Amino acid sequence: MTDFKTLADLVGHHARTRPHAIALTFEAGPALPEQQRSFLQLHENGLALARALQGLGIRRGDAIALVMANHPEFVEAMVAAAHLGAVLVPIDARAQGDRLAALIDRTHCVGVIAADYAAAALAQIRPRATHLRWVVRVVSGELAADAPRACEALDYAQLLARHTQAGLPSAHFTPVDPDDPMQILFTSGTTGEPKGIVVTHRRFVDTAALAASAFGYTDDDRLYSGLSLTHANAQLVTLGAALRLGIACVMSRRFTKSRLWEIVRRHRCTAFTLLGGMTTAVYCEPPSPGDRDHVVRFVVAAGMPQAIWRDFEQRFGIHVLEFYGTAEGGLTVNPFGKGPIGSIGRPHPAFSVRIVAEDGSDAPVGTPGELAFRPASGAPFDIAYFEDPQASQTKGKDGWLWTGDIVRADAQGWLYFEHRRGHGIRRNGEFIDPAQIEKAIADTGLVRDAFVFGTAAASGAPGERDVVAAVVPHRVDLDLSVLHARLRETLSKNALPGRLMAIEAIPKTASEKPLARVLEEWLRDGTVATVFEAPSA
Numbered sequence: 336m337t338d339f340k341t342l343a344d345l346v347g348h349h350a351r352t353r354p355h356a357i358a359l360t361f362e363a364g365p366a367l368p369e370q371q372r373s374f375l376q377l378h379e380n381g382l383a384l385a386r387a388l389q390g391l392g393i394r395r396g397d398a399i400a401l402v403m404a405n406h407p408e409f410v411e412a413m414v415a416a417a418h419l420g421a422v423l424v425p426i427d428a429r430a431q432g433d434r435l436a437a438l439i440d441r442t443h444c445v446g447v448i449a450a451d452y453a454a455a456a457l458a459q460i461r462p463r464a465t466h467l468r469w470v471v472r473v474v475s476g477e478l479a480a481d482a483p484r485a486c487e488a489l490d491y492a493q494l495l496a497r498h499t500q501a502g503l504p505s506a507h508f509t510p511v512d513p514d515d516p517m518q519i520l521f522t523s524g525t526t527g528e529p530k531g532i533v534v535t536h537r538r539f540v541d542t543a544a545l546a547a548s549a550f551g552y553t554d555d556d557r558l559y560s561g562l563s564l565t566h567a568n569a570q571l572v573t574l575g576a577a578l579r580l581g582i583a584c585v586m587s588r589r590f591t592k593s594r595l596w597e598i599v600r601r602h603r604c605t606a607f608t609l610l611g612g613m614t615t616a617v618y619c620e621p622p623s624p625g626d627r628d629h630v631v632r633f634v635v636a637a638g639m640p641q642a643i644w645r646d647f648e649q650r651f652g653i654h655v656l657e658f659y660g661t662a663e664g665g666l667t668v669n670p671f672g673k674g675p676i677g678s679i680g681r682p683h684p685a686f687s688v689r690i691v692a693e694d695g696s697d698a699p700v701g702t703p704g705e706l707a708f709r710p711a712s713g714a715p716f717d718i719a720y721f722e723d724p725q726a727s728q729t730k731g732k733d734g735w736l737w738t739g740d741i742v743r744a745d746a747q748g749w750l751y752f753e754h755r756r757g758h759g760i761r762r763n764g765e766f767i768d769p770a771q772i773e774k775a776i777a778d779t780g781l782v783r784d785a786f787v788f789g790t791a792a793a794s795g796a797p798g799e800r801d802v803v804a805a806v807v808p809h810r811v812d813l814d815l816s817v818l819h820a821r822l823r824e825t826l827s828k829n830a831l832p833g834r835l836m837a838i839e840a841i842p843k844t845a846s847e848k849p850l851a852r853v854l855e856e857w858l859r860d861g862t863v864a865t866v867f868e869a870p871s872a
Contacts (some may be wrong), residue, residue, distance in 0.1 A: 340513040341536040342578070343381060343417035345441050345543075349581045350378035358578065361407050362586040362598060370407050373630065374581070377407075379499065381414025385508065387499040388415055391446060391469055395420035395509055398442050398466075398519070401427045401565075402435070402457065405586045408473045408491055410574065412448055416518075417527035417536060420511040423518040424531075425565035427845040431456035436463045441520050442531065442721060448491065450475045458486035513537035519721045520567055522662055526856065531568075531721035532662055542664075543575025549668050549683055550635055550656060552576055552606065558584045559599050559607035561590030563845035567662040568737075572608050572635060590847055592616045596651075600629045611638025612841070612849045615770075616784045618643050618650075618779045627652035633671055638752070640770030642679030643777070659752065663718055663737055665673045665708035667750055678749040679742070688712050690744055703743045703753045705792065707735040754855050760789035760800045766803060779821045781813055782806045787832065788843050788851040804832040805841055805854050813837060815867035834858075837865040 339345040349358065350397060355374035363369045372380070399421055401412055409425075416423050424442045426435065428450060435456055439447065448471045449457055457470060472488035517536045521529040522643065550572070552558065560573035569586070577584035585602045587594075595617060599607055609617065614636060621819070633654040639647065648655055654671035659679035667688075669680030684690045690704040691698060698704030709716050715734030720726045730737055741753040754760070769787035776785040784807040789800030794835040815835045822831060842853040858861045 339540045341417040342539060343414050343511075344380060345540060345578055346374065346378050346414050347474050349374035349578070350533065353581055356459075356581070357583055358406055358581075359410060360583065360585045360602065361405060361588065362585065362602075363476065364591070364594075370411070372407050377410065377414060380411045380420065380495060383495050383498040384411050384415035387494045388419060388421065389553055390498070392572075393419055393421050393446065395511070395515070396422060397446075398422045398424055400424045400426055400439050400442070400444040400447040400449075402428055402430070402447055402453045403475075404428050404588045405471060405564050405569070406450065406473055406588065408448065418508045420509060420515055422516045425520060427565050429765045429845075432460065433813070436460035438521065439464045439467065441856065445469075446471065449488075454484065454486050455774075461486060493756070500808065508633065511536060513540075520570075520662060521565075530723060530726055533719040534723055538577070539571070539575065542571050543579040545666065545683070545685060546572050547576040547579045547587075548659070549666060550576065550581065550606075551670065552580060552581065554582060556605045556632075557585065557588075557603060558582075559585045559602065559604035561587040561595070561598075561613075562608060562610070562847060566844075566846035567609060567660075568610065568637070568846055590651060592620060596623075596625060596629060599631055600625070603630050605630055605632045606635060607638075608635045609639070610636075610847050611640065611770075612786060612843060613847045614639055614643070614647065615619050615773050615777065615786070618647060618774075619783055619785065621780070622650065625674070626650055632801065640774065642768070642770045642774040644676050646774075649788035659706075659740075659750070661736070661738055661740075663736055663738075664716065665706075665729065665738065669749070670752045674749055675745075676686070677751060678745075679752050681748050681752060682708070685711055685813045687713075690750075698743070700746050701743055705756060706738045706740050706742045708738070709735045728760075740822075760802060761789075761802060762789075762802060762829055764791075770830065772804060772826060772830055774827065775822055775825045776804060776806060776818070778825070779818060780809075781818055781821070782808050786849040786851075786854070788849070788854060790855055801831045801834070802830065803834045803858070805836050805838055805849075807840060808837055815865065819867060819869060820871070831869065833869050835867040835869075836863045837867075838863060856869065 345570045355370050355373050358377050359372040375654055424444055426438050443466045445466050446469050452475055470488040471491050473491045513536045516533050517539050518534050519531040520534050521531050558573050558577045560569045562569035562825045585604055627634045631653050631658050635656050637658055637659050639655050656671050657669040659667040667680040668684040669678050674680055686708045689707045692698040692704045716731050716736040718727050718731035739756045742750050743752050772787045773785045789809040790803055792799035792801050
């Protein structure tokens with residue numbers, strides 16, 4: 336494989352060798368037209384946008400926020416920034432108020448490229464963004480043509496058009512150092528405040544190549560993802576890998592479990608990605624005669640619950656390729672047909688791993704401990720959080736990447752995820768598997784989605800957690816006591832949730848990870864009106 340220094344180099348290569356092949360297809364639901372980009376269009380639009388941003392004063396090292404769901408303009412901005420050496424700050428389009436203001440101001444963004452549906456939130460915080468000089472608006476098609484504009488902004492399409500006219504002089508871009516920052520990618524924030532990971536150009540293209548080979552994608556594959564491009568999974572496991580190989584990539588503007596199989600069927604996608612919470616939601620959908628009507632070879636899953644793994648494969652007629660990785664780095668892979676069900680795989684040959692017990696020693700086989708990665712070469716793991724040297728040092732202590740995740744290994748070296756440090760559900764001295772409970776809930780056929788989490792034990796026992804299940808009922812009038820009675824028929828007493836909470840939708844991050852901390856807040860402040868408390872034994 337050819338080595339590339341930046342995403343712009345990679346796209347430029349494909350624009351020369353396969354200019355009219357479709358690189359990207361973005362679908363935004365049945366009411367809006369699909370948008371496509373060939374490799375040549377992606378290259379030319381990236382160049383035009385780079386010229387436009389240069390005209391707006393953007394120089395190497397300047398930060399630009401991207402506030403939008405999945406649009407082709409997102410990827411064009413990635414290419415443009417790679418030409419200029421600008422630093423992108425992808426932000427979940429649902430962010431608003433203090434969170435949005437903090438992300439933009441904390442990273443010193445001088446410009447924002449935002450979808451029009453994020454304009455109102457931007458208008459509210461713009462006076463607090465002290466470095467912000469301009470906003471560029473992307474028309475989404477989701478708002479009425481005559482909708483009032485929430486803030487003063489330049490129009491993306493017009494800006495691009497002005498810099499794609501024939502006869503424009505060639506723009507001069509200062510060569511970009513591949514070890515310069517490409518973007519500040521924020522962590523999901525499921526267990527605390529998000530941290531900004533500094534991702535270099537080299538790391539992006541190298542990790543994209545690693546993903547392409549590790550997951551066994553071929554030149555005949557067509558990849559799909561509904562995950563947000565503000566997250567490392569969509570950027571690297573799907574988009575980056577597809578661009579690295581020069582194969583087609585299909586993305587939804589937002590994830591939709593109800594249309595998942597229709598989308599991959601229509602676009603003849605052969606592989607797609609799911610994270611744990613998404614898997615449960617898809618499994619909760621009622622069985623359909625069309626469940627196997629597709630050409631998908633395999634699903635690249637991170638967190639496929641062991642409880643539904645085999646049923647998922649059989650119902651949908653696909654293989655599951657399970658992997659583990661963090662936005663900071665590290666990779667384990669369980670190729671389908673090779674590793675045991677429930678395992679997150681073995682370390683990729685590019686990495687060495689340790690499983691570290693509480694006392695700092697290496698945990699014996701079968702004993703849980705914290706997973707740590709280091710490059711197989713023995714070089715120290717390079718971790719950089721934006722303007723947070725203390726967190727960077729802690730995460731990369733002694734040259735290892737400390738994941739904060741508890742795993743165990745079997746005698747053959749296959750790894751099994753246990754829980755996030757400090758977030759396991761231990762009840763009466765026994766660790767509870769939330770996936771088993773979620774499967775039991777899904778199998779009742781009464782809910783559209785479910786998420787099981789732990790709260791501090793009412794008994795006050797140190798380290799103990801009470802089990803709570805958040806459910807999205809098919810019918811708003813679901814009697815939660817009926818659901819609880821059904822669960823008593825299949826779950827052990829220790830695994831039976833002490834509380835059920837009915838909600839309209841489970842709050843999730845941009846990467847579709849359920850937000851347990853938000854659900855806990857809802858329980859504490861009484862936000863959830865429908866809560867069933869199981870009678871004490």
